[in-house]
Amino acid sequence: MIFPLFLAFCCFLASPLAQAADTLLANQTLRDGQTLVSSGQVFEFGFFSPNKSSARYLGIWYKNIPLQVTWVANRNNPITNFSAELALSSQGSVSLQNGSMNYWSVIPAGAVNEPFLRLLDNGNLVLSDASASDGSGDYLWQSFDNVTDTLLPEMKLGWNLRTGLKRNMTSWASEANPSSGQYTFSLEPPDAPQLILWKGSQKQYRWGPWNGERFSGSNEFKANAVFDPMFISSPEEVYYTYTVVNNSTLSRFIVTPEGAIQYLAWLDYQWTNLVTLQRDYCDNYGTCGPYGICYDSTVGNCRCLEGFRRNDSNPLDWTGGCSRTWNLNCGNGDGFVKYKDLKLPDNSRLLGNRSSNLEECETECLKNCSCMAFTRVDVHGNGGDCLLWFGDLVDMKNYPSGGDVIYIRMAKAEIDAIARAKRRRRIVIAIGISVSTVCGMLILTLIGQYALRRRKERRRAAHSVYRDSGDGGPEEDLELPLLDIVAVADATNNFSFQNKVGQGGFGEVYKGILPTGQDVAVKRLSLNSGQGLKEFKNEVILIAKLQHRNLVKLLGCCIHEDERMLIYEYLPNQSLDHHLFDPIRRKLVIWKTRFSIIMGIARGLLYLHEDSRLRIIHRDLKPSNILLDSDMNPKISDFGIAKTFTVENAGEMTNRIVGTYGYMSPEYAMKGHFSVKSDVFSFGVLLLEIVSGHKNWGFYHPDHDLNLVGHAWKLWTEGNALGLVDVLMEEEFPLKEVLRCIQVGLLCVQQRPEDRPTMSSVVLMLGSETSDVPQPKEPGFSAESFAMTTDSSFSVKTLNFSNDATITALQSR
Ligand SMILES: *[C@@H]1O[C@H](CO)[C@@H](O)[C@H](O)[C@H]1NC(C)=O
Ligand SMILES: *[C@@H]1O[C@H](CO)[C@@H](O)[C@H](O)[C@H]1NC(C)=O
Numbered sequence: 001m002i003f004p005l006f007l008a009f010c011c012f013l014a015s016p017l018a019q020a021a022d023t024l025l026a027n028q029t030l031r032d033g034q035t036l037v038s039s040g041q042v043f044e045f046g047f048f049s050p051n052k053s054s055a056r057y058l059g060i061w062y063k064n065i066p067l068q069v070t071w072v073a074n075r076n077n078p079i080t081n082f083s084a085e086l087a088l089s090s091q092g093s094v095s096l097q098n099g100s101m102n103y104w105s106v107i108p109a110g111a112v113n114e115p116f117l118r119l120l121d122n123g124n125l126v127l128s129d130a131s132a133s134d135g136s137g138d139y140l141w142q143s144f145d146n147v148t149d150t151l152l153p154e155m156k157l158g159w160n161l162r163t164g165l166k167r168n169m170t171s172w173a174s175e176a177n178p179s180s181g182q183y184t185f186s187l188e189p190p191d192a193p194q195l196i197l198w199k200g201s202q203k204q205y206r207w208g209p210w211n212g213e214r215f216s217g218s219n220e221f222k223a224n225a226v227f228d229p230m231f232i233s234s235p236e237e238v239y240y241t242y243t244v245v246n247n248s249t250l251s252r253f254i255v256t257p258e259g260a261i262q263y264l265a266w267l268d269y270q271w272t273n274l275v276t277l278q279r280d281y282c283d284n285y286g287t288c289g290p291y292g293i294c295y296d297s298t299v300g301n302c303r304c305l306e307g308f309r310r311n312d313s314n315p316l317d318w319t320g321g322c323s324r325t326w327n328l329n330c331g332n333g334d335g336f337v338k339y340k341d342l343k344l345p346d347n348s349r350l351l352g353n354r355s356s357n358l359e360e361c362e363t364e365c366l367k368n369c370s371c372m373a374f375t376r377v378d379v380h381g382n383g384g385d386c387l388l389w390f391g392d393l394v395d396m397k398n399y400p401s402g403g404d405v406i407y408i409r410m411a412k413a414e415i416d417a418i419a420r421a422k423r424r425r426r427i428v429i430a431i432g433i434s435v436s437t438v439c440g441m442l443i444l445t446l447i448g449q450y451a452l453r454r455r456k457e458r459r460r461a462a463h464s465v466y467r468d469s470g471d472g473g474p475e476e477d478l479e480l481p482l483l484d485i486v487a488v489a490d491a492t493n494n495f496s497f498q499n500k501v502g503q504g505g506f507g508e509v510y511k512g513i514l515p516t517g518q519d520v521a522v523k524r525l526s527l528n529s530g531q532g533l534k535e536f537k538n539e540v541i542l543i544a545k546l547q548h549r550n551l552v553k554l555l556g557c558c559i560h561e562d563e564r565m566l567i568y569e570y571l572p573n574q575s576l577d578h579h580l581f582d583p584i585r586r587k588l589v590i591w592k593t594r595f596s597i598i599m600g601i602a603r604g605l606l607y608l609h610e611d612s613r614l615r616i617i618h619r620d621l622k623p624s625n626i627l628l629d630s631d632m633n634p635k636i637s638d639f640g641i642a643k644t645f646t647v648e649n650a651g652e653m654t655n656r657i658v659g660t661y662g663y664m665s666p667e668y669a670m671k672g673h674f675s676v677k678s679d680v681f682s683f684g685v686l687l688l689e690i691v692s693g694h695k696n697w698g699f700y701h702p703d704h705d706l707n708l709v710g711h712a713w714k715l716w717t718e719g720n721a722l723g724l725v726d727v728l729m730e731e732e733f734p735l736k737e738v739l740r741c742i743q744v745g746l747l748c749v750q751q752r753p754e755d756r757p758t759m760s761s762v763v764l765m766l767g768s769e770t771s772d773v774p775q776p777k778e779p780g781f782s783a784e785s786f787a788m789t790t791d792s793s794f795s796v797k798t799l800n801f802s803n804d805a806t807i808t809a810l811q812s813r
């Protein structure tokens with residue numbers, strides 16, 4: 001077994017440190033200027049200076065990417081000149097020295113016979129003994145145990161309980177200074193594991209606790225096509241780690257010098273930040289104080305848990321949190337109230353490692369007067385552990401798309417009050433009470449009695465008395481601020497003409513400024529639009545729950561008499577069609593921007609289809625529904641005709657045909673069948689429009705009657721796909737990337753839905769130049785005259801094709 005390894009060892013002995021060797025042997029040194037390169041040419045180890053500073057550091061970086069350091073040996077001991085050397089002694093000690101000056105060292109415990117230091121293709125620098133009988137199994141030392149600011153695939157963030165080793169991530173001091181910065185991301189404590197970002201001794205952000213399946217409070221890092229996270233909890237080790245599905249995509253976690261935890265991947269020749277763990281204001285640790293819950297829509301949106309009230313009245317400072325309306329009376333009638341959709345609070349403790357049911361957990365918590373809450377999770381894989389909380393409950397967040405359940409201790413008086421309110425509520429709903437004229441109440445009639453009941457429940461903080469089992473079913477919980485008509489009128493200068501910025505699908509759009517200084521876009525739905533009400537409800541219900549940087553954010557709504565308004569974040573660059581189909585502005589949209597718009601739309605759509613809790617088919621994807629922020633980042637908007645689907649009915653659904661010609665898939669336009677694949681079709685059309693700068697519908701070419709999709713296919717089959725590229729684009733572009741885009745675009749517009757890729761494959765194919773892209777076949781709807789030749793049961797003559805307005809009045813049968 002060890003013979004081949006030993007042979008390799010002999011051969012290396014005969015030669016000095018060769019260029020591009022991956023191993024340093026006993027008695028060899030590594031001088032400044034020399035490097036070790038891993039055998040697959042992935043990583044390189046040697047001396048570097050960050051950002052052309054004069055200080056020298058010994059570290060590991062990616063071999064084929066502009067300097068991106070993943071590990072630093074002497075981060076707090078910079079070398080001031082080029083004369084230090086790394087030496088490996090025949091006893092196996094590693095030292096970075098210049099004469100008497102020692103910058104860094106590793107001294108293995110115990111005797112070592114044939115030491116060698118090797119850089120592996122996963123970025124791990126390992127010290128091993130070639131004579132050790134068990135081969136390469138145990139390393140004497142490895143850089144993966146000495147995490148700096150970067151967590152590579154296969155690295156572990158956590159504890160080895162046997163050796164006491166704790167692996168934390170610590171940020172660089174600044175982008176140009178690798179010395180230990182202010183932020184540390186560490187796993188603790190090992191018995192109810194959660195990950196905490198520290199700034200010195202202050203908690204900044206908390207991810208957890210682990211509930212056996214994921215960390216409470218963010219479900220963004222779940223396994224997907226490229227990324228496979230793992231949390232290991234065994235008697236020996238407790239750690240978080242991850243692997244990537246295909247090693248050819250490079251990726252890493254980092255803690256930035258500013259304290260953001262990011263997951264980056266090398267895509268499109270640059271580091272792309274795929275996820276930042278801290279998403280919003282609510283991710284600041286303890287922002288709403290004890291017993292406060294943070295709602296992530298706007299800054300300062302704290303509320304007390306039901307049964308608690310504010311300690312302070314300052315609306316901006318919630319650090320005082322909330323206190324109980326009724327004090328506990330330990331051992332005399334205290335009970336528990338169930339709360340849902342929460343990020344679990346801090347300071348939990350696991351009750352040993354034994355399988356318990358919910359009643360046992362409750363009994364355990366009742367035993368101790370300082371136990372404030374409990375829940376049941378499955379950390380140890382034994383079926384269920386009790387998680388108990390002692391002391392004040394802090395750092396809770398409303399988390400509708402992946403929150404947890406917790407049972408909180410309450411006085412008997414509170415529990416009785418809840419039961420009474422519940423009974424009353426049933427009566428209220430039964431008689432269908434009329435609603436007051438307050439804006440905030442009117443919406444309830446719109447959304448119906450179901451939502452009325454839900455909102456009332458929310459006003460009691462969406463809880464129910466524990467053991468009340470009649471409370472199953474999906475939760476519908478609207479978390480949307482309701483603005484007063486006066487405030488909205490003020491913000492928009494009384495809906496003045498000067499503030500009008502556009503005409504959306506179902507009404508006019510005004511720019512406004514809230515008293516807080518925030519710019520907003522107010523969509524005022526047409527009074528006479530029969531569809532308006534339905535679209536309004538749909539949009540409010542759907543989008544209020546969505547959070548993604550490529551989706552436009554709904555901030556609130558307002559109802560006044562017949563008026564219905566939606567208040568969005570304001571996006572200064574208007575919609576994509578404004579840029580794409582204007583001969584002047586089009587010139588300014590360079591390829592890099594176009595590509596990032598394509599990627600952004602793809603990611604937003606992927607989120608809608610696969611990642612949001614509500615799985616959503618947008619059904620009306622087109623350039624005028626893509627808004628652009630000040631940096632030209634795309635945001636998908638207009639969810640007026642979007643549909644949710646469940647995993648069970650993820651196949652095709654049939655519906656009234658609504659949408660926009662030119663972007664509709666064949667099966668939808670003809671039969672009313674829609675699925676995620678009909679969105680993929682629209683995305684493909686959009687992609688080809690972005691590449692070419694032409695509209696699909698109304699495309700004109702002197703030589704043929706094809707639409708843009710047909711034209712693209714014709715060019716593709718003639719081997720002239722680049723002929724599609726916008727002639728007005730004023731700069732050079734990477735040919736391979738453009739070709740890959742066109743190929744993906746053609747795949748998305750295939751005739752048969754099953755031939756079209758899913759959005760996750762689209763994101764992969766677009767994002768990585770190494771992924772395989774299948775050959776497209778002839779696309780669907782490549783001739784403009786499709787509608788006249790089909791057997792569909794609607795009459796084309798009733799349609800108005802003159803612009804790309806959304807069609808809503810059309811019935812399919
Ligand atoms: C390293 O040097 C020491 C002392 O010069 C010598 O005893 C030893 O054999 C050398 N080891 C190797 C592997 O060359
Ligand atoms: C490099 O720096 C070390 C430590 O400061 C010093 O001892 C050594 O003399 C310097 N070497 C040169 C060539 O200046």
Ligand SMILES: *[C@@H]1O[C@H](CO)[C@@H](O)[C@H](O)[C@H]1NC(C)=O
Nearest residue numbers: 083084085086097098099100
């Ligand atoms: C350290 O610095 C001195 C110069 O002061 C130089 O002569 C020596 O070679 C350097 N290198 C090592 C490995 O000590």
Ligand SMILES: *[C@@H]1O[C@H](CO)[C@@H](O)[C@H](O)[C@H]1NC(C)=O
Nearest residue numbers: 120121122244245246247248
């Ligand atoms: C990735 O590389 C590691 C070694 O660097 C190897 O153990 C693993 O099997 C590889 N995984 C894949 C999917 O290629």
Ligand SMILES: *[C@@H]1O[C@H](CO)[C@@H](O)[C@H](O)[C@H]1NC(C)=O
Nearest residue numbers: 073105106145146147148170
């Ligand atoms: C590991 O990292 C810590 C700092 O995080 C450092 O103090 C320590 O010396 C390192 N140990 C080794 C062997 O590199």
Ligand SMILES: *[C@@H]1O[C@H](CO)[C@@H](O)[C@H](O)[C@H]1NC(C)=O
Nearest residue numbers: 166167168184186187188198
């Ligand atoms: C890691 O974090 C834990 C908890 O904060 C701390 O006790 C430990 O010293 C840290 N370890 C390192 C190497 O910084």
Ligand SMILES: *[C@@H]1O[C@H](CO)[C@@H](O)[C@H](O)[C@H]1NC(C)=O
Nearest residue numbers: 050051052053174175176177
């Ligand atoms: C890198 O160095 C350049 C010039 O030396 C400086 O302008 C820039 O701010 C530095 N970057 C960082 C991150 O320190």
Ligand SMILES: *[C@@H]1O[C@H](CO)[C@@H](O)[C@H](O)[C@H]1NC(C)=O
Nearest residue numbers: 233234235353354380381382
């Ligand atoms: C918990 O107990 C189960 C079975 O009793 C055992 O398999 C598992 O290893 C234990 N886990 C820990 C972390 O002690």
Ligand SMILES: *[C@@H]1O[C@H](CO)[C@@H](O)[C@H](O)[C@H]1NC(C)=O
Nearest residue numbers: 289290311319320321322323
């Ligand atoms: C809130 O008020 C309660 C009762 O008045 C008090 O015990 C508690 O310490 C206060 N909490 C904070 C954080 O001020």
Ligand SMILES: *[C@@H]1O[C@H](CO)[C@@H](O)[C@H](O)[C@H]1NC(C)=O
Nearest residue numbers: 349367368369370371390391
């Ligand atoms: C209640 O729990 C706390 C925290 O674990 C502990 O310090 C205290 O001794 C317990 N009290 C009783 C009566 O068990």
Ligand SMILES: *[C@@H]1O[C@H](CO)[C@@H](O)[C@H](O)[C@H]1NC(C)=O
Nearest residue numbers: 245246247248769770771772
């Ligand atoms: C990983 O990507 C490379 C480059 O595209 C490809 O050749 C290889 O087959 C992929 N491996 C797996 C396991 O998918």
